[in-house]
Amino acid sequence: MTDDAKHLPKWVKPALELGPIVAFFVAYLLVRDRSFTIGGREYDGFIVVTAGFIPLILICTGILWKLTGKLSKMQVVTAVLITIFGGLSVWLNDDRFFKMKPTLIYLLFGGALGVGLLRGESWLKLVMEEAVPLDDEGWMILTRRLCGFFFGLAVLNEVIWRTQSTDTWVYFKTFGLTAAIFVFFMTQGKLFQEHGTEKDSKGDGA
Structure with missing residues (x-):
């Protein structure tokens, strides 16, 4: 930075x-x-x-x-x-191509995390380690959950744009996807508490 x-x-x-x-x-x-x-x-x-x-x-x-x-x-x-x-x-x-875009984004991110998991690695840790202090087990758990979450969002976007009106898709894209990601991380509180490393690092320096 x-x-x-x-x-x-x-x-x-x-x-x-x-x-x-x-x-x-x-x-x-x-x-x-x-x-x-x-x-x-x-x-x-x-x-x-x-x-x-x-x-x-x-x-x-x-x-x-x-x-x-x-x-x-x-x-x-x-x-x-x-x-x-x-x-x-x-x-x-x-307009179908633009509506497909979130599907491909989430498939790419979910697929990338999945490849890392198959290699026994958390590629999520590489991009979020500074923002979220977790131990190795915590990163693997969060990566598995986020991988599944991204695939779920890809499926949901396909269902919405293929079955609903453009108005509905725009509201979903603007508010629904943003809210879904926010709720996902809010529900990971227990994981952050059990596998967080910030508290340990403070204790070591005391």
């Missing part, structure tokens, strides 16, 4: 990460019932908002990298998949 990143206001990072999602949601509500003719081709509001979301997420990701000097693998993969699948939706004028 750079010296400038250490002095950043705490709200900057969440604003850059969540701001584009909130902007997408608000913009969609404003134009969801409208259609736009661009270059002689008609696009509905969802496609137009998606077209605006792609450069916005790239700009915010770039600013975040400039300010902090680093990006997580999850942030990089997310930005790349948004660009690819969002671009396909706009190019082909088909």
